[in-house]
Amino acid sequence: MTIYRSPFHDTKLPSTNAYTFTTSNPNNAPDSQVLLIDALTKKRITYGEWKRDTRRFATGLVNNGFKRGDVVAVFSFNQYDYSIVVFAPILLGGIVTTVNSAYTVPELIHQLEDSGATFIVTHPELLATAVEAAKKVGIPPQRIYLFGEEAVNGFKPYSSIFPPLSTPESQLAQPVNLDGEPAATTTAVICYSSGTTGKSKGVELTHLNLCSNAAQVSPTDSDMTPLQTVHLAVLPLYHIYGIQMCMNVAIFNASTTVVLPKFNPVDFLQAIQEFKVQTMNLVPPQILMLVKAPIVDKYDLSSVRRITSGAAPCPPELSVALVQKFPHIYFRQGYGMSELSPVSHAGLYTSPVHGSIGVVAPNCEVRLVDPETGMDAAPGQSGEIWVRGPNVMKGYRNNPKATAETIDKDGFLHTGDIATVDRHGHFFIVDRMKELIKYKGFQVAPAELEAVLVANPEIGDAAVIGVENKAEATEVPLAFVVRAPGSTITEQQVSDYVASKVANHKKLRGGVRFVEIIPKSAAGKILRKDLRALVAQEKAT
Ligand code: ATP
Ligand code: MG
Numbered sequence: 001m002t003i004y005r006s007p008f009h010d011t012k013l014p015s016t017n018a019y020t021f022t023t024s025n026p027n028n029a030p031d032s033q034v035l036l037i038d039a040l041t042k043k044r045i046t047y048g049e050w051k052r053d054t055r056r057f058a059t060g061l062v063n064n065g066f067k068r069g070d071v072v073a074v075f076s077f078n079q080y081d082y083s084i085v086v087f088a089p090i091l092l093g094g095i096v097t098t099v100n101s102a103y104t105v106p107e108l109i110h111q112l113e114d115s116g117a118t119f120i121v122t123h124p125e126l127l128a129t130a131v132e133a134a135k136k137v138g139i140p141p142q143r144i145y146l147f148g149e150e151a152v153n154g155f156k157p158y159s160s161i162f163p164p165l166s167t168p169e170s171q172l173a174q175p176v177n178l179d180g181e182p183a184a185t186t187t188a189v190i191c192y193s194s195g196t197t198g199k200s201k202g203v204e205l206t207h208l209n210l211c212s213n214a215a216q217v218s219p220t221d222s223d224m225t226p227l228q229t230v231h232l233a234v235l236p237l238y239h240i241y242g243i244q245m246c247m248n249v250a251i252f253n254a255s256t257t258v259v260l261p262k263f264n265p266v267d268f269l270q271a272i273q274e275f276k277v278q279t280m281n282l283v284p285p286q287i288l289m290l291v292k293a294p295i296v297d298k299y300d301l302s303s304v305r306r307i308t309s310g311a312a313p314c315p316p317e318l319s320v321a322l323v324q325k326f327p328h329i330y331f332r333q334g335y336g337m338s339e340l341s342p343v344s345h346a347g348l349y350t351s352p353v354h355g356s357i358g359v360v361a362p363n364c365e366v367r368l369v370d371p372e373t374g375m376d377a378a379p380g381q382s383g384e385i386w387v388r389g390p391n392v393m394k395g396y397r398n399n400p401k402a403t404a405e406t407i408d409k410d411g412f413l414h415t416g417d418i419a420t421v422d423r424h425g426h427f428f429i430v431d432r433m434k435e436l437i438k439y440k441g442f443q444v445a446p447a448e449l450e451a452v453l454v455a456n457p458e459i460g461d462a463a464v465i466g467v468e469n470k471a472e473a474t475e476v477p478l479a480f481v482v483r484a485p486g487s488t489i490t491e492q493q494v495s496d497y498v499a500s501k502v503a504n505h506k507k508l509r510g511g512v513r514f515v516e517i518i519p520k521s522a523a524g525k526i527l528r529k530d531l532r533a534l535v536a537q538e539k540a541t
Helices: 018-022 047-063 082-091 105-115 124-137 181-185 207-221 240-252 265-275 282-291 294-298 316-326 399-407 445-456 491-500 528-540
Strands: 034-038 044-046 071-075 095-099 119-122 144-146 187-192 202-206 228-233 256-259 279-283 308-309 330-336 343-347 365-369 383-388 413-421 427-432 437-439 442-444 457-467 474-483 512-514
Touching: 018 082, 018 207, 018 240, 018 343, 034 047, 044 047, 047 082, 047 124, 071 082, 071 105, 071 124, 071 228, 082 095, 082 187, 082 240, 095 105, 105 124, 119 124, 124 144, 181 202, 181 207, 187 207, 187 240, 202 207, 207 240, 207 343, 228 240, 228 265, 240 256, 240 279, 256 265, 265 294, 279 282, 282 308, 282 316, 282 457, 316 330, 316 445, 427 445, 437 457, 442 445, 445 457, 445 474, 445 491, 457 528, 491 512
Parallel strands: 034 256, 071 095, 071 119, 095 187, 119 144, 228 256, 228 279, 279 308, 308 330, 474 512
Antiparallel strands: 034 044, 187 202, 330 343, 365 383, 383 413, 413 427, 437 442, 437 474, 457 474
């Protein structure tokens, strides 16, 4: 059996309360350091205020009946104080479940029920949805709190339950001691996977999972110093990528984090320019925008030093175009999933391998397994990534069957992602097992065709799905294409272009469709199910 390991030594794992770890302050930041800035209102929170207010909210929760193990649901788009609400239940040995802010009432009901939430913190814009869902699951109105400073329809800001500012520190809630084994068994977060391949699953992550992954990522970051930077939090904070990179790791390093409530190109570019942002965790659609959108040229992005892309494939042509356009930017990809807290692989900024998700993170063991035979993939061949390590989730909430199907008896988590590895240990994602198109027994990866398509300057964006070809009893690739501004490229020209770049079996035999926009989730994933639904709907009519 071949096990791939990190080029880095294993790091010491901090088995403690995640709040204690996150505030351990290895960079000796003073309490006066600005920790959080709201990009739009410019409001700020210092490091000292963050620690104090997190403990004040925790105290308020306890005063309102919150007990160890209870669950707080956070249902909001990004807020600069989101991390205060997240870390208060965590420090109490409770659980936080972060909810996709685009959820409808039935989706929210499902997550509230599945996670067992008994408190909700939401945003005034989402209050009506929260109230309706809370009613259905029996969460009383007095346990629904708001972000912001204003009461709305009798619902009060979460800060309304803080004890007075004059309360001595010794009377504020303390982080419960979870040192050692309890950190490995106590759930801190139930985050929900993106629902790309089916219904979103409740992923239980322990204190040890969260602390470990922050510690595991640090060595891959540290080929560039300092770790303390101005960081932009534009990823959704409800998603594990945002929870870990924009909150846990950023607070641990005491980086100044500029928080954008929602992504839009103008606010994003403006925030980078205004706050001289140095470090950003992004997703491929945002990289695509930085490379292709004309509006980018109107802003000064010279402060940016590091960009990490994750959550979906970033084609090599795209990252090469990024660093050619912005030579001062160091770029790398990271790879992971909610079930891995989330990172198992990351590249190194100073020795980038474009198209690669990087090397194995410390303390992780990785196998590449041929899904057909269950044996190690032969050298140079692709296989499913299996991961074992301290960042592997405790399990799926209320779903021991799905947990057993995902984590095997040896502790390896089967990711469902197909990859290859080169002889220097750089991994390359081919695609998800579930997305691979089977053309007459040949495998075609949509991600590869999408990379070819977006490399064409006449094409603004693209997505590929497999559609049935009944006559030939096979699946064939169909491309959805957004023309670049001013382009008049035709379907035939797109087909011919792809045919000139790929092997015969990968040609766009399912055709080419022009669309205005490719549907994507806030976490950066192409919503192929929406494209499939479009095709199915057309067939039906
Ligand atoms: P669900 O499991 O609910 O269907 P999901 O897998 O999209 O949804 P997440 O946990 O948010 O939910 O995403 C993890 C997945 O994202 C990985 O399994 C992988 O397919 C993809 N991914 C993450 N990083 C990368 C990357 N750098 N390159 C390619 N794919 C990536
Ligand atoms: Mg998944």
